[in-house]
Amino acid sequence: xxxIIVQKFGGTSVADTDKIKNVAATVIKExxxxxxxxxVVSAMGHTTDYLVKMAKDLSPVPSGREMDMLLSTGExxxxxxxxxxxxAAGYDxxxxxxxxxxxxxxxxxxxxxxxxxxxxxxxxNLAEGKIIVVAGFQxxxxxxxxxxxxxxxxxxxxxxxxxxxxxERCDIYTDVEGVYTTDPRIVPTASRLDEIxxxxxxxxxxxxxNVLHPRSVETAKQFNVPLRVRSSxxxxxxxxxxxxxxxxxxxxxxxxxxxxLSQARIVVCDVPDIPGQAARIFGKLAEENISVDMIIQSYAxxxxxxxxxxxxxxxxxxxxxxxTLNSLxxxxxxxxxxxxxxxxxxxxxxxxxxxxxxxxxxxxxxxxKQGINIKMISTSEIKISCLVEKDDxxxxxxxxxxxxxxxxxxxxxxxxxxxxx
Amino acid sequence: xxxIIVQKFGGTSVADTDKIKNVAATVIKExxxxxxxxxVVSAMGHTTDYLVKMAKDLSPVPSGREMDMLLSTGExxxxxxxxxxxxAAGYDxxxxxxxxxxxxxxxxxxxxxxxxxxxxxxxxNLAEGKIIVVAGFQxxxxxxxxxxxxxxxxxxxxxxxxxxxxxERCDIYTDVEGVYTTDPRIVPTASRLDEIxxxxxxxxxxxxxNVLHPRSVETAKQFNVPLRVRSSxxxxxxxxxxxxxxxxxxxxxxxxxxxxLSQARIVVCDVPDIPGQAARIFGKLAEENISVDMIIQSYAxxxxxxxxxxxxxxxxxxxxxxxTLNSLxxxxxxxxxxxxxxxxxxxxxxxxxxxxxxxxxxxxxxxxKQGINIKMISTSEIKISCLVEKDDxxxxxxxxxxxxxxxxxxxxxxxxxxxxx
Numbered sequence: 001x002x003x004i005i006v007q008k009f010g011g012t013s014v015a016d017t018d019k020i021k022n023v024a025a026t027v028i029k030e031x032x033x034x035x036x037x038x039x040v041v042s043a044m045g046h047t048t049d050y051l052v053k054m055a056k057d058l059s060p061v062p063s064g065r066e067m068d069m070l071l072s073t074g075e076x077x078x079x080x081x082x083x084x085x086x087x088a089a090g091y092d093x094x095x096x097x098x099x100x101x102x103x104x105x106x107x108x109x110x111x112x113x114x115x116x117x118x119x120x121x122x123x124x125n126l127a128e129g130k131i132i133v134v135a136g137f138q139x140x141x142x143x144x145x146x147x148x149x150x151x152x153x154x155x156x157x158x159x160x161x162x163x164x165x166x167x168e169r170c171d172i173y174t175d176v177e178g179v180y181t182t183d184p185r186i187v188p189t190a191s192r193l194d195e196i197x198x199x200x201x202x203x204x205x206x207x208x209x210n211v212l213h214p215r216s217v218e219t220a221k222q223f224n225v226p227l228r229v230r231s232s233x234x235x236x237x238x239x240x241x242x243x244x245x246x247x248x249x250x251x252x253x254x255x256x257x258x259x260x261l262s263q264a265r266i267v268v269c270d271v272p273d274i275p276g277q278a279a280r281i282f283g284k285l286a287e288e289n290i291s292v293d294m295i296i297q298s299y300a301x302x303x304x305x306x307x308x309x310x311x312x313x314x315x316x317x318x319x320x321x322x323x324t325l326n327s328l329x330x331x332x333x334x335x336x337x338x339x340x341x342x343x344x345x346x347x348x349x350x351x352x353x354x355x356x357x358x359x360x361x362x363x364x365x366x367x368x369k370q371g372i373n374i375k376m377i378s379t380s381e382i383k384i385s386c387l388v389e390k391d392d393x394x395x396x397x398x399x400x401x402x403x404x405x406x407x408x409x410x411x412x413x414x415x416x417x418x419x420x421x
Numbered sequence: 422x423x424x425i426i427v428q429k430f431g432g433t434s435v436a437d438t439d440k441i442k443n444v445a446a447t448v449i450k451e452x453x454x455x456x457x458x459x460x461v462v463s464a465m466g467h468t469t470d471y472l473v474k475m476a477k478d479l480s481p482v483p484s485g486r487e488m489d490m491l492l493s494t495g496e497x498x499x500x501x502x503x504x505x506x507x508x509a510a511g512y513d514x515x516x517x518x519x520x521x522x523x524x525x526x527x528x529x530x531x532x533x534x535x536x537x538x539x540x541x542x543x544x545x546n547l548a549e550g551k552i553i554v555v556a557g558f559q560x561x562x563x564x565x566x567x568x569x570x571x572x573x574x575x576x577x578x579x580x581x582x583x584x585x586x587x588x589e590r591c592d593i594y595t596d597v598e599g600v601y602t603t604d605p606r607i608v609p610t611a612s613r614l615d616e617i618x619x620x621x622x623x624x625x626x627x628x629x630x631n632v633l634h635p636r637s638v639e640t641a642k643q644f645n646v647p648l649r650v651r652s653s654x655x656x657x658x659x660x661x662x663x664x665x666x667x668x669x670x671x672x673x674x675x676x677x678x679x680x681x682l683s684q685a686r687i688v689v690c691d692v693p694d695i696p697g698q699a700a701r702i703f704g705k706l707a708e709e710n711i712s713v714d715m716i717i718q719s720y721a722x723x724x725x726x727x728x729x730x731x732x733x734x735x736x737x738x739x740x741x742x743x744x745t746l747n748s749l750x751x752x753x754x755x756x757x758x759x760x761x762x763x764x765x766x767x768x769x770x771x772x773x774x775x776x777x778x779x780x781x782x783x784x785x786x787x788x789x790k791q792g793i794n795i796k797m798i799s800t801s802e803i804k805i806s807c808l809v810e811k812d813d814x815x816x817x818x819x820x821x822x823x824x825x826x827x828x829x830x831x832x833x834x835x836x837x838x839x840x841x842x
Binding site for chain 2: 017020021051054055057058059060062063065066067069070072073074076077079080081083084085087088094095097099100121144145146
């Protein structure tokens with residue numbers, strides 16, 4: 001049986017008709033390898049921004065349903081154009097939107113999750129030798145309502161299609177050459193990883209590496225779909241393969257170093273040490289749809305019977321968070337609420353740290369040697385994150401990248417743009 | 422029971438967000454009148470041209486299927502934006518594309534005909550008090566393939582929806598103020614008709630009046646849907662009502678005068694007078710998809726036993742037609758094939774001419790008085806068309822408009838643009 005390869009190209013890769021021709025060539029190359037090909041594309045370049053602007057002209061808060069109707073047209077354009085480009089190059093191609101295929105989602109607008117993908121139409125057209133071009137980012141409900149999948153949606157579409165079709169691999173083409181040991185803009189000797197596990201990639205993604213949206217990695221992990229991140233422009237480069245730990249050949253204790261400068265730290269001081277206080281705070285924040293990342297609760301002070309609860313949030317949620325906490329102040333009977341925007345989270349990630357002691361202490365020592373003060377620490381099985389002063393972030397990343405032996409012999413090409421989602 | 426009004430706005434009326442706000446106001450005005458409202462919109466302004474240009478960049482002959490996928494996104498944008506604008510003004514609205522509703526068409530691309538419209542979703546949402554915004558120009562096949570309806574498609578969508586919903590009326594909003602007795606650019610005293618019959622409108626449309634596409638008028642006639650052509654910009658103007666002859670209050674013998682400068686005349690000379698010659702010519706032209714309008718065959722000459730076959734075609738088909746006829750020349754054993762591009766068809770149209778003799782002779786006399794030579798004549802029950810020299814067309818229209826008493830007391834505002842379709 002022929003193997004199925006799912007490819008995904010983001011908005012930058014299909015930004016104009018010349019780029020669409022390049023994508024067609026990449027798709028055809030895979031077809032010529034003897035594989036069946038399903039291609040997922042996002043909306044062209046700045047289409048989404050343009051559509052959002054018009055919507056905002058008409059309504060300060062456009063309805064989620066109509067916003068999804070509007071945005072889904074973006075991929076409608078790119079799939080038809082790519083199918084035409086493939087046909088013009090002499091190959092049979094057919095485009096489908098989510099409704100035509102049946103990419104079924106829950107009935108939620110702007111961030112729906114995929115429930116099921118019907119494969120009948122896909123399999124029929126692959127059997128006829130056609131290259132199939134699918135609209136990413138969009139779905140449809142049982143009732144025929146159009147939905148969108150939110151940030152990183154097209155990556156998720158591609159991975160879910162690969163899972164549904166039992167594909168050999170899902171290739172995510174992007175404007176970076178793969179997953180790096182750290183951001184090459186910070187450390188020019190950062191090296192491209194040949195392989196990384198789903199778990200490591202997830203931790204890196206959550207830790208601020210913007211290559212792939214965590215949701216697509218989670219889906220790939222769940223269905224065990226090998227995922228490859230590779231360059232749209234340098235197609236001879238094989239990029240980085242993301243797969244199950246069990247399938248990896250070798251791995252270093254630390255796979256990568258990430259920094260995230262978009263967080264803010266909140267400390268709720270002197271919270272009386274009675275049960276249910278943390279639940280009160282984080283329950284209320286969850287109600288307001290505010291995501292919390294690191295959480296530290298100090299030991300209760302023996303005299304005052306109070307403790308401090310510190311946590312980090314996305315800096316964009318600062319105003320909303322402060323307003324929510326201030327409204328809780330009386331109920332909590334707490335002290336001051338402190339805000340610090342000048343922080344950064346620096347993380348090391350590696351599946352290899354599980355059975356290798358001493359990784360954490362090496363991290364702390366390295367930061368100490370650089371004179372960097374650690375404000376908070378949080379750990380998972382394969383990640384250690386330290387909160388530091390924002391101004392110390394680059395120095396911390398460089399030192400950690402160095403101490404864990406991640407430098408490449410060659411200097412990575414530094415790109416100004418982060419990949420689109 | 423509440424009455425349903427279907428409204429249709431073309432691309433010019435929704436060309437930008439300010440214009441979309443105006444359309445929303447017009448829609449809401451009808452809703453405030455106590456009616457249920459279904460609005461059909463075309464793609465915004467020059468969207469279609471822009472999409473076609475990109476397609477041509479990628480492929481000299483893009484596939485019809487992918488072209489329909491591409492073009493259908495245009496209305497996807499305008500329906501969502503109009504729904505948002507109506508919502509922002511405080512009214513409940515919901516947009517649907519053709520696939521969501523089930524505007525079922527035959528499986529033909531770029532010029533599909535509507536077979537059926539499912540009304541379940543429409544009726545449910547109207548019952549909930551919502552204003553429904555529908556994508557014009559597009560349809561879907563039994564197999565879920567997206568189709569488009571071709572020129573005048575959005576008008577046809579609107580009329581078909583009005584028929585399916587048993588609507589009180591279908592209002593076609595356009596950039597002219599209604600149907601005129603003739604083109605106001607030729608005769609500034611042309612008067613707007615308050616009423617005109619479907620049959621007259623059809624003849625006028627075929628005779629070169631560009632207000633409505635004949636297909637939409639045919640559909641309105643078939644289902645007896647009253648159709649109103651009115652201005653998007655001067656909404657206090659009631660426009661022209663198009664309805665069945667039986668429902669018209671009064672009508673003049675001649676309702677309007679039209680001219681069509683886009684035709685060319687072909688004469689196939691000295692065709693031997695044996696059976697099947699006309700079938701040979703017109704069968705071959707039909708095969709090549711060339712539409713023929715007026716056809717005149719002269720009496721067979723007694724000596725040579727040959728006759729001349731003259732007909733008119735769309736001037737754009739001239740090269741194709743001449744090539745087709747030249748390839749037939751041997752088979753036909755005919756003489757010279759003459760081409761004349763410098764002709765115009767001038768027509769008078771009126772349901773009232775059926776039982777009023779003398780209309781035709783008045784037309785011929787009027788043209789004669791102006792020194793205008795008539796090259797061909799063709800008649801239907803409610804239309805008389807004369808082929809004249811192109812240079813004589815305006816003079817002919819003015820004289821006929823005058824002799825049949827069609828002048829208005831007021832001078833019509835002359836517009837430079839023909840309405841979009």
